[in-house]
Amino acid sequence: MSATKIIHSIPSDPLTGAISVPVYQTSTFIQEAPGVNKGFDYARSNNPTRKVLEDVVAQLEAGHSGFAFSTGLAAIDAVLKLLTHGDEIVAVDDIYGGAYRLFTHVYEKLGVKINYVDTTNPDNVANAISSKTKLIWIESPTNPTLKVSDIQEIAKIAKSIGAYLVVDNTFASPIAQQPLKLGADIVIHSGTKYIGGHSDLVAGLVVTKTPELSEKIKFVQNASGGVLGPWDCFLTIRGIETLELRYKKQCENAFAVAAFLVNHPAVQDVYFPGLVTHKNHEIAKRQQNGLFGGIVSFSLKEDTQEAANQFVTSTNYFKLAESLGGVKSLLCHPPQMTHASVPRERRLQAGIKDSLIRLSCGIEDAEDLITDLSKAFAAVKTTRNYVKQ
Numbered sequence: 001m002s003a004t005k006i007i008h009s010i011p012s013d014p015l016t017g018a019i020s021v022p023v024y025q026t027s028t029f030i031q032e033a034p035g036v037n038k039g040f041d042y043a044r045s046n047n048p049t050r051k052v053l054e055d056v057v058a059q060l061e062a063g064h065s066g067f068a069f070s071t072g073l074a075a076i077d078a079v080l081k082l083l084t085h086g087d088e089i090v091a092v093d094d095i096y097g098g099a100y101r102l103f104t105h106v107y108e109k110l111g112v113k114i115n116y117v118d119t120t121n122p123d124n125v126a127n128a129i130s131s132k133t134k135l136i137w138i139e140s141p142t143n144p145t146l147k148v149s150d151i152q153e154i155a156k157i158a159k160s161i162g163a164y165l166v167v168d169n170t171f172a173s174p175i176a177q178q179p180l181k182l183g184a185d186i187v188i189h190s191g192t193k194y195i196g197g198h199s200d201l202v203a204g205l206v207v208t209k210t211p212e213l214s215e216k217i218k219f220v221q222n223a224s225g226g227v228l229g230p231w232d233c234f235l236t237i238r239g240i241e242t243l244e245l246r247y248k249k250q251c252e253n254a255f256a257v258a259a260f261l262v263n264h265p266a267v268q269d270v271y272f273p274g275l276v277t278h279k280n281h282e283i284a285k286r287q288q289n290g291l292f293g294g295i296v297s298f299s300l301k302e303d304t305q306e307a308a309n310q311f312v313t314s315t316n317y318f319k320l321a322e323s324l325g326g327v328k329s330l331l332c333h334p335p336q337m338t339h340a341s342v343p344r345e346r347r348l349q350a351g352i353k354d355s356l357i358r359l360s361c362g363i364e365d366a367e368d369l370i371t372d373l374s375k376a377f378a379a380v381k382t383t384r385n386y387v388k389q
C-alpha cells in the first residue's frame with residue numbers, strides 16, 4: 001500500500017472537520033429510543049476512535065475487517081477462541097514465546113492439540129496436518145533467527161483441508177508483506193511493534209479476509225472484551241501515518257548493519273533475510289516486496305553468555321530492552337531475555353546460540369548505529385583481554 005493511500009485512508013472527523021482523529025473517551029452513547037442510536041451503543045462493542053483504527057488496518061492488510069485488542073497476545077487469544085476441544089493447530093516451531101505460552105499452557109489444557117513444525121519447508125506442514133487441524137499458524141520472518149516460510153504454499157495446504165491459515169505479520173509489517181493477498185485467512189499483529197512504532201503503547205490487531213470470519217472475530221471481541229482503549233487507538237493511528245517512512249528507513253539501516261556485521265572479525269553468524277547467504281533469502285525476496293525488515297540477529301565467535309553480556313551493555317544508541325520496531329534502536333540477548341523461559345537444549349535446536357544478540361534498528365543514521373556497534377565490539381575485546389591476564 002502506498003504512503004499516499006495509507007495517509008488518506010485515515011479520515012478527518014466528519015462532524016467537525018478536525019484533521020486528526022478525535023479521541024472519543026466515552027463508555028456509552030445516548031440512544032434516542034431503545035436500540036435507536038448513531039451506530040454506537042457501548043464502548044466495549046464499538047468506539048468511533050477504535051473504528052477508524054480498525055478500518056485503516058483492514059485496508060493496510062487488504063482484508064475485510066480489522067479488530068483492535070489491548071495487546072498482541074489478546075489478539076492471538078481472540079483467534080484461538082475460534083477453536084473448540086479436540087481441534088488441532090499446526091504451528092511454526094520457533095513461534096513467539098508469549099504465543100507458545102498461551103498455546104501450550106492455556107489452550108492445550110482446554111483440549112486443543114498443538115503440533116510444532118519447521119514451516120520453512122512446506123512438506124513438514126503437509127505431513128503434520130490431520131482431519132482435526134483447524135488452524136495453521138505461522139510467523140514470517142520469525143523471532144529471533146528470522147526464518148521465512150512460503151505463505152502461498154502453506155495457504156494451499158490449509159485450503160486442501162478447510163483449515164484457516166493465520167499469519168503473525170508483526171516482523172514484516174503490511175509494508176513488506178500482505179499475507180491475505182498470498183492466500184492467508186487471518187493476519188495478526190502486535191501493534192506494539194512496527195505499527196505503533198514509537199515504543200509508547202501495547203496493542204494487538206486482527207484482520208480477517210471474509211465476512212464470515214469477521215463476524216466470528218467480532219463476536220469474540222465483544223464477548224471476551226479485550227479491546228484497545230480510545231487513547232491507544234489514537235496513538236496507533238498516529239503511528240500508522242508514518243509507518244511506510246519508518247519501516248523503509250529501518251530496513252535500510254538493518255541492511256547497512258548486516259553488511260557491517262558480516263565482515264566483522266568477532267562475528268560468527270549473521271541472521272538477516274536480505275543476505276544472499278540466508279537460508280530463506282529467495283522466498284523472502286519474492287514474498288516481501290524487496291524489504292527484509294529492521295531486525296538483524298548475530299552470534300559472536302566467542303560463543304558465551306558473558307561475551308554477549310559485555311556487548312549488550314556496551315552500546316550507547318542501541319538501548320538494552322525487550323520489544324522491537326520503534327524509532328529508537330534496541331538490542332536484546334534472547335537467551336537471557338525474550339527466550340529465557342525456553343530450555344537451553346530447545347534454544348540450541350532452534351539455532352539460538354548462547355551469544356545470540358538481536359538488534360532492532362531504529363531510524364537513526366546508519367553510520368551512527370555502525371559506530372555504536374564498533375565501539376561495543378572494542379569494549380568486549382578490551383574487557384576480555386583484561387579478564388584473561
Ligand SMILES: *Cc1c(COP(=O)(O)O)cnc(C)c1O
Binds near residue numbers: 096192202
Ligand atoms: C511482541 C509480539 C507478540 C505479542 O505482542 P504483545 O503486544 O507484546 O502482546 C506477538 N507476536 C510477535 C511476533 C511479537 O513480536
